[in-house]
Amino acid sequence: MSSDMSLRRRTITPLLLLGLLAPGVAAPLRAQTPTDCFDPNETTAEGSGPTDISAVSGNQRLAVGLNDAASVTVFKWPSPSFYDQIKLRTTDRSLPRMGALPNEGAFVGIAWRKEEGWGFQWLRKWRSTQRFADDDGDELVTTFTKKRLGLSVKLRDVVAPYSDSLLRSVTVKRTRTSPIRKVRVVAFSNYNPVVSKIRGAPVADWCTEERNDAGATYLEQQDVILHARSGVDESTGAPRQVALALAFQGRSEDHQVGTDTYEGAGTGLSAYDDAQDGRLSGNTDASGQADAALSDELLLRRSRRAETTIVMAAATDQATALSQIKIMRDTGYEKIAQQKREYWRAWLRETKMPDAPNKVQKLATRALISIRQATDAASGLIVTSIATQTPLGVDNIRHGAYINRALDLARHPEMVERHNIRYAQLQARADNKPPGGEATPNGNWAQNFYSDGVVGGTIPYEIDATGFGIWTLWDHYEITGDRDYIMSSVVYEAIQRAAQYLSDDTPLGCRDPATGLQCTANEEGNPNPTRTLKGAQAAWLGLDSAAQAARLRGGSVAIANAEKWEARRDEIGEAIERNFYGPDCNCYTRDYTTGGTLLWPVGYLKGRPERSASQAEMNFRHIKRSIQGDDLAGGLESRALIGNAYAWSGDPAGKKKLRRALEWIATVPTTDQTRILGGAWSHYPDGDGPVTTMLSQPHVWEQAMFYMAALKTYGPEPWRD
Numbered sequence: 001m002s003s004d005m006s007l008r009r010r011t012i013t014p015l016l017l018l019g020l021l022a023p024g025v026a027a028p029l030r031a032q033t034p035t036d037c038f039d040p041n042e043t044t045a046e047g048s049g050p051t052d053i054s055a056v057s058g059n060q061r062l063a064v065g066l067n068d069a070a071s072v073t074v075f076k077w078p079s080p081s082f083y084d085q086i087k088l089r090t091t092d093r094s095l096p097r098m099g100a101l102p103n104e105g106a107f108v109g110i111a112w113r114k115e116e117g118w119g120f121q122w123l124r125k126w127r128s129t130q131r132f133a134d135d136d137g138d139e140l141v142t143t144f145t146k147k148r149l150g151l152s153v154k155l156r157d158v159v160a161p162y163s164d165s166l167l168r169s170v171t172v173k174r175t176r177t178s179p180i181r182k183v184r185v186v187a188f189s190n191y192n193p194v195v196s197k198i199r200g201a202p203v204a205d206w207c208t209e210e211r212n213d214a215g216a217t218y219l220e221q222q223d224v225i226l227h228a229r230s231g232v233d234e235s236t237g238a239p240r241q242v243a244l245a246l247a248f249q250g251r252s253e254d255h256q257v258g259t260d261t262y263e264g265a266g267t268g269l270s271a272y273d274d275a276q277d278g279r280l281s282g283n284t285d286a287s288g289q290a291d292a293a294l295s296d297e298l299l300l301r302r303s304r305r306a307e308t309t310i311v312m313a314a315a316t317d318q319a320t321a322l323s324q325i326k327i328m329r330d331t332g333y334e335k336i337a338q339q340k341r342e343y344w345r346a347w348l349r350e351t352k353m354p355d356a357p358n359k360v361q362k363l364a365t366r367a368l369i370s371i372r373q374a375t376d377a378a379s380g381l382i383v384t385s386i387a388t389q390t391p392l393g394v395d396n397i398r399h400g401a402y403i404n405r406a407l408d409l410a411r412h413p414e415m416v417e418r419h420n421i422r423y424a425q426l427q428a429r430a431d432n433k434p435p436g437g438e439a440t441p442n443g444n445w446a447q448n449f450y451s452d453g454v455v456g457g458t459i460p461y462e463i464d465a466t467g468f469g470i471w472t473l474w475d476h477y478e479i480t481g482d483r484d485y486i487m488s489s490v491v492y493e494a495i496q497r498a499a500q501y502l503s504d505d506t507p508l509g510c511r512d513p514a515t516g517l518q519c520t521a522n523e524e525g526n527p528n529p530t531r532t533l534k535g536a537q538a539a540w541l542g543l544d545s546a547a548q549a550a551r552l553r554g555g556s557v558a559i560a561n562a563e564k565w566e567a568r569r570d571e572i573g574e575a576i577e578r579n580f581y582g583p584d585c586n587c588y589t590r591d592y593t594t595g596g597t598l599l600w601p602v603g604y605l606k607g608r609p610e611r612s613a614s615q616a617e618m619n620f621r622h623i624k625r626s627i628q629g630d631d632l633a634g635g636l637e638s639r640a641l642i643g644n645a646y647a648w649s650g651d652p653a654g655k656k657k658l659r660r661a662l663e664w665i666a667t668v669p670t671t672d673q674t675r676i677l678g679g680a681w682s683h684y685p686d687g688d689g690p691v692t693t694m695l696s697q698p699h700v701w702e703q704a705m706f707y708m709a710a711l712k713t714y715g716p717e718p719w720r721d
Contacts, residue, residue, distance in 0.1 A: 037049070037089070037203060037206075037207040044093075044633070044680070044682050044684070044694060045390075045633075045635065045679065045680035045682075045694060045695045046093065046389075046390065046680075046694050046695060047390070048389050048390045048391060049089065049090040049091050049092075049098070049099070049389040049390075050090045050092070050093040050098045050099075050389065050694060051090075051385075051387050051389055051390065051678060051694060051695060051696050051697055052065075052067045052071075052073045052088070052090050052097075052098050052100070052389075053065040053066070053067060053073055053074060053387055053676075053697055053698070054066065054067050054068040054130065054671045054672075054673065054674045054676065054697075055130070055132065055138070055140045055157075055671075055674045055676065056074075056138065056370065056373055056386055056676075056698060057138040057139065057140060057157060057158050057159040057166070057373075058080060058138065058159050058373040058386065059159050059160065059161050059162070059164070059343075059377075060080065060372065060373070060375055060376060060377035061077065061078050061079065061164050061377050061378075062075075062076070062077045062078075062159050062164040062165070062166070062314055063076040063077075063079075063080040063159075063373060063374075063386040064076075064157070064159050064166050065386060065387065066140055066142075066157060068128070068130055068142075068671070068672070068673065068674075069107070069123065069124035069128055069142070070107070070108070070123070070124075070128070070130070070140070070142035070155050070157060071105040071106065071107040071124055072086055072105055072106035072107070072166070072189075072312070073086070073088050073100075073105050074086065074088075074386060074387060074388060075106070075166070075191075075312070075314070076205075076386055076388075076393065077164055077242070077314035078164070078242075078314070078316075078378075079376045079377075079378065079450075079451045079452070080373065080374050080375070080376055080383050080386045080393065080451070081376055081381070081383045081393045081394065081395075081450045081451035081452075082194075082197050082202070082205060082393060082450055082451070082452075083194035083195065083196075083197065083204070083205040083242075084192070084194065084205035084206055084388045085191055085192060085193060085194055085205075085242065085244055085314060086104075086105060086106055086189070086190065086191060086192055087104050087105070087190040087191070087192035087209050087213070087260075087263075088100050088104040088105045088190075088206075089101075089104065089206055089207070089209060089389070090389055093684065093685075093692075093694075094685060101262045101263075102262060102272060103188075103190055103260065103262045103270055103271075103272035103273075103291050104190055104262075105190060106187075106188060106189035106190065106191075106312065107122055107123065107124055107188055108122070108123050108153075108155060108168065108170060108185065108186065108187060108188070108310070109121060109122040109123060109185075109186035109188060109275055110123060110151070110153060110172070110183055110184070110185060110186070111183060111184040111186060111275075111278030111279075111295070112149060112151065112180045112182070112183050112184075112278075113180065113181065113182040113183070114179060114180065115179075118184075118277065118278035118279070119149075119278065120186075120275065120276055120277060120278040121146075122188075123144045123153060123155065126144040126145060126146050126153070127144065127145050127146075128142055128143060128144045128145070129142070129143050129673065130142045130143075130673045130674060131673060131674065132674060133156065133337075134341060134344075135361075135362050135365055135366075136341075136344055136345065136348055136365060136369075136719075136721070137340060137341050137344045137345075137369075138158065138159070138340070138344070138369060138373065139156060139157065139158040139337055139340060139341070140156070140157045140158070140674075141154065141155070141156050142154075142155045142156075142157070143155075149178060149180055150174050150175035150177055150178025150179070150180065151172065151173070151174055151175075151178060151180055151183070152172075152173050153170060153171065153172050153173075154169075154170075154171040154173075155168060155169070155170055156168070156169040156171075156333070156337070157169075158333075158336065158337050158340050159340070160328065160336045160339070160340065161336075161339050161340050161343040162339070163313070163324050163327060163328060164313060164314045164315060164324065165311055165312065165313040165314075165324050165325075165328050166311070166312040166313075167309055167310070167311055167328060167333050167336055167337075168187070168309065168310040168311075168312070169307065169308075169309050169333040169337075170185050170307065170308050170309065170310065171305060171306075171307045172185070172298055172300065172305065172306055172307075173300075173304060173305040174300045174304045174305070175304075176304070178300075178304075180300060181299065181300050181301065182297065182298070182299055182300065183297070183298050183300065183306075184253060184254075184278055184279075184295045184296065184297050184298070185295065185296045185298060185308050185310075186275050186280070186293055186294070186295045187246060187248065187293065187294045187295070187296075187310040188271060188272060188275065188291070188292070188293045189225075189246045189291070189292055189293075189312060190260065190272075190291040190292075191213075191216070191227040191244040191246070191292070192205075192209050192213055193213060193214055193227050193228065193229035193242050193244055194229070194242070195229055195230065195231045195232075195233060195240035195241060195242055196231060196232065196233045196234045196235070196240065197233060197234070197235045197450060197454070198234065198235060199235045199435060199436035199454055199455055199456075200436055200455060200456065200457060200458045201456075201458065202388075202391040202393055202394055202450070202456045203391060205388060206388040206389060206391065210263060210289070213227075213229075213260070213263075213288060213289045213290060214227065214228065214229040214288075215227070215285065215286055215287040215288055215290050216257045216285065216286055216290040216291075216292050217257065217284065217285045218255045218257050218283075218284040218285065218292075219322075220284070222247075222322055222325070223247060223248070223251055223252055224245050224246065224247045224321075224322060224325055225245070225246045225247070225255060225257060225292040225294060226243060226244070226245050226246075226318060226321065226322075227243070227244040227245075227290065227292070228241070228242065228243040228244070228317075228318055229241065229242055230242075235435060235436070235450070235454045236435060236452065236454060241316055241317060242314065242315075242316065243314070243315050243316065243317050243318045243320065243321040244312075244313070244314055244321065245311070245312070245313040245314075245315075245321040245322065245324070245325050246292055246294060246310070246311075246312055247294070247310075247311045247313075247325045247329070248294055248296045248308055248309065248310055248311070249308065249309035249310075249311060249328070249329050249332065249333070250296065250308065250329075252294040252295060252296055253295045253296055253297040254279060254280035254281075254282060254294070254295045255280055255282060255283075255284070255292075255293070255294050255295075256269075256271040256274045256275070256280040256281050256282065256283050256292065256293045257271065257283050257284055257285050257286045257290060257292050258270040258271030258272065258273070258274055258283065258286060258290060258291045258292065258293070259286050259288070259289065259290060259291075260288075260289035260290055260291050261273070263289040268283075268286065269281065269283065270291055271291045271292050271293040272291055272293070274293065275293050275295075279295075280293055280294070280295050294310075296308045309332070309333045311325055311328045311329070313325055313328065344369065345721060347372060347412075348365070348368065348719050349719065349721075350411045350719075351368060351410040351411055351412070351718075351719045352409060352410060352411060352711065352716040352717070352718065352719070353365065353711075353716065353717055353718070353719050353720075354707075354710035354711045354713070354714040354715070354716065354717070355714045355715050355716065355717040356659075356662070356710050356713075356714040357663060359663060359666040359667050359675070360662050360663060360666045360710050360714070362666065362675055363665070363666040363670065363675055363676075363677065363703070363706060363707075363710075364706065364707045364710050364711070365719075366675065366676055366698070366703065367406070367677075367700075367703035367704055367706055367707040368406070368410055368707060370676070370698040370700050370703055371403055371406065371407065371700055371703075371704060373386065374386060374700045375415065375419075376451035378451065378452075379422055379451050379452060379453065380415065380418035380419050380421075380422050381395040381400075381419065381422055381449060381451045381453075382395055382400055382403055382419060382700065383395055383451065383700070384396055384399050384448075384679075384696065384699065384700055384701050385679075385696035385697070385698065385699055385700060386698075387696040387697070389696075390679075390695055390696045392679075392696045392699075393450070393456075394448035394449060394450055394456035394457065395448055395449045395450075395451065396447065396448040396457075396465070396701075397423060397445050397448075397465045397468055397469045397472070398462065398464060398465045398468050398524070399700070399701035400419060400423070400472065401468040401469070401471055401472035401475070401601075402601075402701060402704055402705055402708070403419075403700060403701060403704045404416045404419055404420065404472045404475070404476060405472075405475060405479075405601070405708065406704040406705075406707050406708050407419075408475075408476060408479040408480070409479075409707075409708060409711060409716075410707075413476070413479070413480050413482075416476050417476065417482070417485055420472060420473050420476055420485075420491065421488075421490060421491065422453075423445070423469060423472070423473065423494070424473065424490045424491050424493075424494035425453075425490060426445060426446075426449060426453055427443065427444070427445055427469070427494045427497060427498070428440035428441060428442055428443065428444055428445065428446070428461070429442055429443075429497065430442050434446060434449065434453050434454065434455055435453070435454045435455060436454055436455030436456075437455045437460070439460040440455075440460050440461045441460070441461060441501065442497065442501065443466070443497035443498045443499075443500060443501035444461040444463075444465070444466050444469075444498065444501060445461060445465050445466065445469050446459075446460065446461060447459040447460070447461065447462055447465070447522075447525075458527070459522045459525070459527060460522070461521070461522065462521070462522045462523055462524065462525070462535075463510060463518050463519070463521035463522065463523055463535040463538070463539065464523050464524055464534050464535045464537075464538035464539075465538075466498050466501060466502060466510075466538070466539070466542060467498075467502065467535075467537075467538030467539045467540070467541050467542030467543075468538055468541070468542070469494075469498055469542070470495050470498045470499060470502075470541075470542035470543075470545045470546050471538075471541050471542055471545045471601060473486075473491055473494060473495050473545075473549075474486070474495065474545035474546070474548060474549050475545070475601070477549070477552075483552075486549060486552065487552075487553060492549065492553060495545070495546050495549050496546070496550075496561065498542060498546070499542065499543060499546035499547075499550075499561070499565050502518070502539050502542055502543055502546075502565075502568065503543065503564055503565055503568040506519050510539070511568065511571075512531070515531075515575055515579070516571045516572065516574060516575035516578075517531055517535075517536055517572065517575045517576075517579065518531060518535050518536055518539045518572070519531070521535060523535040532594075533576065533579075533580045533588060533589050533594055533598070534594055534597075536572055536575065536576050536579075536580070537576070537594075537597060537598050537602045537604055538597075538602070539572055540569055540572045540573060540576065540602060540604060541601065541602045541603075541604075543565045543566070543568050543569035543572070544565075544566075544569050546561075546562075546565050547561075547562045547563075547565040547566045547569065548562075550562035550565065573604070576588070576604070585614065585618055586610070586611055586614035586615075587611070587614050587615045587618045588604075588615060589615075589618075590618055592618075592619045592620075592621070592622045592623065592637070592639075592640040593636050593639045593640060595615050595616075595618055595619040595640060595643065596619050596639045596640035596641065596642060596643030596644065597639060597643060598615060598643065599612060599615060599616060599619070599643030599644065599646055599647045600642055600643045600645075600646040600647075603646070605647075612647045613647060613648075613651075615647070616643070616644045616647040616648055616654065619640040619643060619644055620640070620644060620657060620661075622634060622637070622640070623637050623640060623641070623661050624657075626664075627660065627661065627664050629683075632682065632683045632687040633680070633681065633682040633683065633687075634669070634680070634681055635669075635678070635679050635680030635681055635695065635702070636679065636680075636702055636705075637661065637665060637669075638665065638702055638703075638705035638706040638708075638709050639702075639705050641658060641661055641662065641665075641705075641706075641709040641713075642705050642708050642709040642712065644657075644658060645658055645709050645712035645713050646712065649712070655713060658709070658713045659713060659714070662706070662709060662710050662713060665677065665706060666706075668681075668691050669681035669691050669693050670693050671693055671697060676693070676697050676698040676703070677693060677697060677698060677699060677702055677703050677706065678693040678694050678695045678696060678697035678698075678699050678702070679694075679695035679696055679697075679699035679701070679702050680693075680694050680695040681693050681694060682694060
């Protein structure tokens with residue numbers, strides 16, 4: 001497993017998590033405690049808890065993650081980056097609900113009337129199948145069946161394109177022989193209003209949930225349950241507020257605002273427990289930790305079917321939340337679903353797709369959809385995942401550089417330009433450093449950022465990110481030829497500052513005169529400073545890109561800089577040869593992810609076909625073993641495949657290997673039914689189980705690399721509706 005995966009889970013330490021509990025705040029009386037938020041002994045990549053997501057629907061403000069039983073496990077608003085407004089924390093993949101408490105999340109239950117009385121179950125206990133309604137959209141369809149009762153339930157979920165609302169269409173059907181004529185649909189939610197986040201630790205919306213809730217109230221006139229909270233975001237000092245609403249499209253039958261007794265020592269009746277007899281008690285408010293439920297009674301007569309729709313909405317205040325509920329009620333599910341289909345088709349219309357088998361095309365399309373879902377509407381920053389566990393709701397420039405190239409290839413340069421301008425603005429300068437980035441050296445970028453520009457990671461900077469930052473700023477020009485963009489002061493000066501840092505001697509810069517390599521620094525998520533090929537190749541790429549930008553700019557100062565940066569690039573190249581080349585393998589690294597990067601985007605071996613081919617063969621060893629079932633864990637294979645796709649572009653045998661690998665990724669280390677890809681996979685449990693995707697799926701960086709590898713391997717074709 002690459003260091004990028006294994007080390008990423010070390011960024012949240014048990015000591016840090018314990019420190020998040022303020023003095024005088026007792027640990028909650030629940031199955032999980034703050035120390036459970038990170039397990040340093042976890043043998044998989046999921047040290048912060050398993051990711052319970054099989055699908056995402058979103059609109060760049062509201063991002064909703066659902067699991068394979070259609071439970072809402074993530075409800076991020078007002079950004080794909082922050083804050084998760086649903087209470088749910090997993091701890092162990094082997095436990096029921098992955099260790100989450102029974103009343104965490106948002107889900108649907110069914111009560112049914114028989115001669116002997118009412119029965120009830122949550123749908124997550126029924127047999128189910130799941131699929132996207134359309135390969136080119138994000139409406140999710142989950143079908144539940146209970147043969148003993150002769151009932152089936154189709155649950156359709158979609159986030160509205162222009163309203164921060166999740167609509168959940170519920171259709172109940174009975175067989176001809178079913179004795180059931182009356183059912184109640186129970187909509188349950190455990191909202192967890194959050195208005196604050198922490199610099200350098202993206203954990204406040206999932207790791208300290210006992211501090212976030214603020215009660216709930218049933219508003220009888222509007223027939224809505226509302227949770228609301230206001231406060232100050234401690235990462236910015238700015239006031240924040242949120243209102244979260246739960247309603248049916250029509251009038252509900254019953255309601256219950258409950259005390260979340262699963263959270264701690266509170267007294268009262270949880271809405272989760274109250275629903276177990278098929279009826280709700282009608283409590284109208286609860287303070288502190290609260291959960292909620294509404295029910296809608298349906299009759300299954302001659303048509304043998306009935307429908308209802310649940311609405312979950314997020315807004316800044318009560319009035320806006322209630323307005324959104326009214327609009328969704330007036331509009332209805334079918335019209336919203338159609339609007340969402342049009343939303344995606346308009347965005348995909350000009351894109352390029354790989355001319356590949358259907359299973360590869362599906363994942364490539366999902367990769368592009370995931371990028372847009374992960375893009376913050378307000379800032380243009382793109383998070384690695386909307387997941388909170390592992391908490392990758394941050395923009396890392398190492399990842400963003402690849403994502404930008406994918407967007408340029410997909411013909412969305414407007415998103416790349418906006419993204420890059422924001423990167424340039426967030427670069428550390430003597431007179432301007434982002435909140436939390438005070439320790440970041442001038443000319444560099446902090447480890448990662450929340451979508452509002454606050455630093456999210458603990459590492460001050462990564463030297464490889466500096467190189468990739470220069471490259472992505474330059475690469476967008478190479479794709480588009482937009483001279484106004486590259487010559488703008490914000491972009492060109494960011495390139496210049498970063499290149500000077502890579503070429504100047506320490507301590508002002510990062511040149512090591514003794515070795516010719518980069519200085520010892522953090523690389524690729526490693527909290528311990530190192531000096532490896534990871535940083536060296538990225539510095540080489542950054543300096544090469546900066547020199548090209550300087551020659552394009554012209555003028556005596558720019559040309560002098562270009563010559564300086566080219567000389568420094570060549571010096572690093574010589575040091576790479578001395579320190580990392582292995583004549584025994586005719587390669588530079590045995591790590592498949594680092595080797596893939598060396599081939600592309602670094603392109604260090606361009607013009608040296610023999611060494612390029614040897615490195616590609618070394619990269620492919622892990623992938624071949626994975627396909628054969630010999631390697632028991634892995635991840636980020638697309639990073640190797642995209643490099644190999646460039647090395648093997650004229651090699652029919654190599655392309656055959658690439659196709660086999662891409663088709664394996666599209667079908668094996670993905671979620672079973674929806675085929676989304678995480679940042680890692682493992683034969684779970686204990687190396688003898690099936691291949692299980694894990695680590696913040698959908699992992700936007702990994703999926704973006706898959707899209708590009710498929711495009712390079714199979715060739716492009718226009719997107720077809």
